[in-house]
Amino acid sequence: MIEFLQQPWPWYVAGPLIGLTVPALLILGNKSFGISSSLRHICASCLPANIPFFKYNWRKEVWNLFFVFGIFVGGIITSVLLTGSDPVAVHPALAEELEGYGITDYNNLVPTQLMNWDALFTLRGLLMMVGGGFLVGFGTRYAGGCTSGHSIMGIANLQLPSLIATVCFMIGGFLMANVLLPIILSL
Amino acid sequence: MQQNNTTKDDLEIRSLDTMCVNESKLEHRWYHNLKYLLLGIFFGIVFTKAEVISWFRIQEMFRLQSFHMYGIIGSAIFVAMISIWLIKKFNIKTIYGEEIVFHKKEFNKGQIYGGLIFGFGWAVTGACPGPLFAQIGTGATAVVVTLLSAIAGTWVYGYFREKLPH
Numbered sequence: 280m281i282e283f284l285q286q287p288w289p290w291y292v293a294g295p296l297i298g299l300t301v302p303a304l305l306i307l308g309n310k311s312f313g314i315s316s317s318l319r320h321i322c323a324s325c326l327p328a329n330i331p332f333f334k335y336n337w338r339k340e341v342w343n344l345f346f347v348f349g350i351f352v353g354g355i356i357t358s359v360l361l362t363g364s365d366p367v368a369v370h371p372a373l374a375e376e377l378e379g380y381g382i383t384d385y386n387n388l389v390p391t392q393l394m395n396w397d398a399l400f401t402l403r404g405l406l407m408m409v410g411g412g413f414l415v416g417f418g419t420r421y422a423g424g425c426t427s428g429h430s431i432m433g434i435a436n437l438q439l440p441s442l443i444a445t446v447c448f449m450i451g452g453f454l455m456a457n458v459l460l461p462i463i464l465s466l
Numbered sequence: 467m468q469q470n471n472t473t474k475d476d477l478e479i480r481s482l483d484t485m486c487v488n489e490s491k492l493e494h495r496w497y498h499n500l501k502y503l504l505l506g507i508f509f510g511i512v513f514t515k516a517e518v519i520s521w522f523r524i525q526e527m528f529r530l531q532s533f534h535m536y537g538i539i540g541s542a543i544f545v546a547m548i549s550i551w552l553i554k555k556f557n558i559k560t561i562y563g564e565e566i567v568f569h570k571k572e573f574n575k576g577q578i579y580g581g582l583i584f585g586f587g588w589a590v591t592g593a594c595p596g597p598l599f600a601q602i603g604t605g606a607t608a609v610v611v612t613l614l615s616a617i618a619g620t621w622v623y624g625y626f627r628e629k630l631p632h
Binding site: 289441455 | 492498506508511514515516518527528529532534536543560561566568570577580586589592593595596598599602607608611612615616618620623630
C-alpha cells in the first residue's frame with residue numbers, strides 16, 4: 280500500500296478521482312468546479328479598485344479559497360509523506376531536447392533549474408515565471424475558466440463554449456511548446 | 467428598479483464567468499467551508515501524485531510524447547459527465563437538501579482569445595491555476611511569483627474588460 284502511494288499514480292486512477300471532484304462539490308454545496316475563479320476572488324477581496332468586474336460579494340465565494348488552500352496543503356502532504364526518491368521519468372526525446380538547454384535535474388516535478396528565485400533575474404526566468412503567470416491569469420479570466428471550469432466541468436455538462444475554449448487552450452499550448460518555448464529556453 | 471439593474475449586471479458578468487456566483491441560497495457559518503478544505507487537500511494529493519502539476523508532463527503532452535495527461539483529462543471528463551447525468555436523472559440534492567443547479571455557458575469570442583492566451587501560459591509555466599497552488603506546496607517556492615503574476619493578470623483583465631472584444 281505504502282509502496283503504491285509512493286509511486287506516481289497512473290492516469291486511470293487519478294483521472295476518475297479528479298472527475299469525482301465535480302459531483303462532490305455539487306453535492307456538498309451546489310458549487311461548480313472551477314479553480315481560476317479563486318484568482319478573481321483574491322483580486323475582489325484584496326484590490327477591487329472600484330472595477331465592476333471585482334465588485335461582487337466575494338465572501339459568498341470563499342469556499343473556493345478554502346478549496347485552493349487545500350490544494351496547497353495537499354502538495355505539502357504529498358511531498359513530505361507520499362513521495363518516493365525516484366527522479367521524474369520523462370520521455371527520452373524530451374530529456375534530450377531539454378539537455379540542450381541545460382536542464383538536467385529531474386528530482387522535482389517543477390524544473391528547479393528553470394523556476395527558482397535566482398532565475399527571476401534572468402530574461403528566461405522572468406519571461407517564464409512572470410510572463411507565463413500573467414498569461415495564465417489573464418487568459419483564464421478572458422476565457423471565463425481554465426482546465427477545471429471549462430475542460431472538465433464545462434465539457435462534462437455538454438457546454439459547447441467550453442469545448443471551444445478547450446480546443447483553444449490546446450492550440451495555444453501546442454504553439455507555445457513547439458514554436459515559442461524553444462526560443463525562450465535558449466535565451 | 468435598482469434591484470433589477472443589479473441582478474442584470476450580475477447575470478451579465480455571470481454569462482462570462484459562470485463560476486463567479488454560486489447557486490446556493492443558503493448562508494452558513496464559516497466552518498462549513500472546512501469540507502471544501504478537505505476536498506481540496508484530497509484533490510491536491512491526487513494532482514501531485516499523478517504528476518499533473520509536473521512541468522515535464524505538460525511538455526510531454528504538447529509534444530505528443532505521452533498519453534498520461536490526455537488519459538487524465540479524458541477520464542476525468544468521462545467520470546464527471548456520467549456523474550452530472552446521474553445527478554440530473556435522479557434529481558439528486560445537495561447534503562442540505564437544495565436542488566442542484568446547472569447553467570448554460572454563452573459563447574463569446576473571449577473563449578477563443580482568452581483560450582489561446584491561457585494555452586500559451588499553460589505551456590510556459592507547465593501549470594494551470596490549480597497546479598500552481600500544489601507546486602508551491604511541494605516546496606517550489608519561486609512559483610509564488612508565477613501565482614502573484616497570475617493574480618495580476620486576472621486584475622488587468624478586469625481593468626480592461628470593457629475594452630476587450632468579447
